[in-house]
Amino acid sequence: MTDCVSTLRVHAVSGDATVSEIQWSGRFVPTDASEADVVALVTGIYGDGLEALSRALS
Incomplete structure (x- = not known):
């Protein structure tokens, strides 16, 4: 594979400080x-x- 570009974004989930949403695109x-x-x-x-x-964060 060539020209690989990936982005990870982590967003807080409204109303629950213990949960995050991860979006991955590439x-x-x-x-x-x-x-x-x-x-x-x-x-x-x-x-x-x-x-x-x-697992590491649990």
Whole structure:
């Protein structure tokens, strides 16, 4: 993949100081793999990272 740009935004959830919403967006140009394969790879990487962060903050 080339030209990968990702953005993570964390927002407070109104009415509950213990909850946040995370928005993730990204764009890329797939190379040497299908778009679906790269989406699955990147989604897995971010998902694993967010799960680890959640465990660390719990």
